[in-house]
Amino acid sequence: MSASPLDHAPSTTHLSYEALTLLLQRIFIRQGTSESVAQVLAENCASAERDGAHSHGVFRVPGYVSTLNSGWVDGKAVPIVEDVASGFVRVDAVNGFAQPALAAARSLLVDKARSAGIALLAIHNSHHFAALWPDVEPFAEEGLVALSVVNSMTCVVPHGADRPLFGTNPIAFAAPRADGPPIVFDLATSAIAHGDVQIAARKGERLPPGMGVDSLGQPTQDPKAILEGGALLPFGGHKGSALSMMVELLAAALTGGNFSFEFNWSDHPGARTPWTGQLVILIDPSKTTGQNFAERSQELVRQMHAAGLRRLPGDRRHRSRAKSQEIGIEINAQDLKQLQELAED
Numbered sequence: 481m482s483a484s485p486l487d488h489a490p491s492t493t494h495l496s497y498e499a500l501t502l503l504l505q506r507i508f509i510r511q512g513t514s515e516s517v518a519q520v521l522a523e524n525c526a527s528a529e530r531d532g533a534h535s536h537g538v539f540r541v542p543g544y545v546s547t548l549n550s551g552w553v554d555g556k557a558v559p560i561v562e563d564v565a566s567g568f569v570r571v572d573a574v575n576g577f578a579q580p581a582l583a584a585a586r587s588l589l590v591d592k593a594r595s596a597g598i599a600l601l602a603i604h605n606s607h608h609f610a611a612l613w614p615d616v617e618p619f620a621e622e623g624l625v626a627l628s629v630v631n632s633m634t635c636v637v638p639h640g641a642d643r644p645l646f647g648t649n650p651i652a653f654a655a656p657r658a659d660g661p662p663i664v665f666d667l668a669t670s671a672i673a674h675g676d677v678q679i680a681a682r683k684g685e686r687l688p689p690g691m692g693v694d695s696l697g698q699p700t701q702d703p704k705a706i707l708e709g710g711a712l713l714p715f716g717g718h719k720g721s722a723l724s725m726m727v728e729l730l731a732a733a734l735t736g737g738n739f740s741f742e743f744n745w746s747d748h749p750g751a752r753t754p755w756t757g758q759l760v761i762l763i764d765p766s767k768t769t770g771q772n773f774a775e776r777s778q779e780l781v782r783q784m785h786a787a788g789l790r791r792l793p794g795d796r797r798h799r800s801r802a803k804s805q806e807i808g809i810e811i812n813a814q815d816l817k818q819l820q821e822l823a824e825d
């Protein structure tokens with residue numbers, strides 16, 4: 481059999497952050513979003529891929545596309561920002577994505593945090609399909625402490641319960657420090673993110689023990705059994721379960737958004753984005769003790785390293801970011817072809 485030219489085609493390729501963002505922008509516009517929404521989603525998705533956050537990078541694009549095509553989310557929604565009180569901002573995302581809602585409220589929120597010392601943003605009627613750290617990291621780069629929570633869709637069995645109720649409900653935190661990038665962590669309150677279960681299923685890999693149960697409620701390491709009628713478990717038993725419950729309360733009950741179990745997308749085949757809420761809290765640390773917070777957080781990091789810690793949350797992302805900036809963002813050639821097709825569809 482003679483060799484096909486494809487036999488020699490590279491299996492991966494590298495794109496600059498700008499080129500990937502432009503490609504993603506074209507896809508989102510092509511699939512029915514406004515230019516401004518496309519820009520926010522494209523930057524978010526390209527940042528995730530650049531930082532090696534693969535469960536929420538280009539892997540998510542087909543899900544965005546099928547959701548937009550299903551009519552479940554409004555890709556052209558214009559968020560309504562309400563200045564409700566000295567430290568409170570409320571946004572109705574009008575059935576659009578959460579990140580454009582955050583972008584619309586951002587400058588008002590930062591002004592309030594700087595003047596009152598603390599400010600709270602409650603977003604409802606919103607869809608979040610992404611990693612949460614891009615929502616908080618930029619605030620810490622401006623010297624603010626930021627905390628955000630978002631709830632997702634029912635797929636996690638609360639500790640001690642018989643059936644799924646909670647979402648995978650991530651918590652993201654960012655704080656400035658003196659001699660380095662902000663300290664950032666961003667974690668699902670489930671034992672594993674739903675996206676990582678999908679990726680494992682696609683690759684035919686088994687999961688570590690303790691991540692989920694099958695349709696009979698029995699422990700399983702088979703990602704397909706979790707996705708097809710099974711469910712995830714919270715991380716850390718009752719502790720992760722309590723945090724997940726807190727996320728439901730803060731991201732949904734407090735904002736006016738849906739709990740993870742409250743929306744029904746069955747009339748929209750292809751819909752993948754949870755229709756929930758998001759809370760963001762900003763604190764201006766200069767208003768609290770008068771001490772230099774960034775020096776204090778740097779001291780904590782110094783002591784953690786002195787205690788033998790080799791990896792801070794966020795270190796892996798920053799290594800991936802630095803590599804991507806040097807050689808470009810690595811994209812699987814098949815994925816790139818699919819993205820190009822979606823941009824021209």
Ligand SMILES: NC(=O)C1=CN([C@@H]2O[C@H](COP(=O)(O)OP(=O)(O)OC[C@H]3O[C@@H](n4cnc5c(N)ncnc54)[C@H](OP(=O)(O)O)[C@@H]3O)[C@@H](O)[C@H]2O)C=CC1
Pocket residue numbers: 533535536608609610611612613630631632648649650651652664665666667668669672673674675676754791792793794795796797798
């Ligand atoms: N929109 C939504 O509804 C949802 C989004 N998600 C997203 O899924 C993503 C993945 O979540 P999850 O799987 O829980 O994340 P991980 O378990 O991979 O990582 C959680 C955090 O811990 C850090 N970390 C991981 N391993 C170590 C280690 N060995 N030492 C020190 N720090 C470590 C990570 O830093 P680093 O990044 O540097 O590895 C990260 O900040 C998140 O971005 C989350 O926002 C999840 C659920 C729902």
Ligand SMILES: O=C(O)C1=NCCCC1
Pocket residue numbers: 535608609610632633648668672673674675676753754
């Ligand atoms: O990975 C997850 O878990 C989720 N990510 C995006 C929104 C749905 C849940």
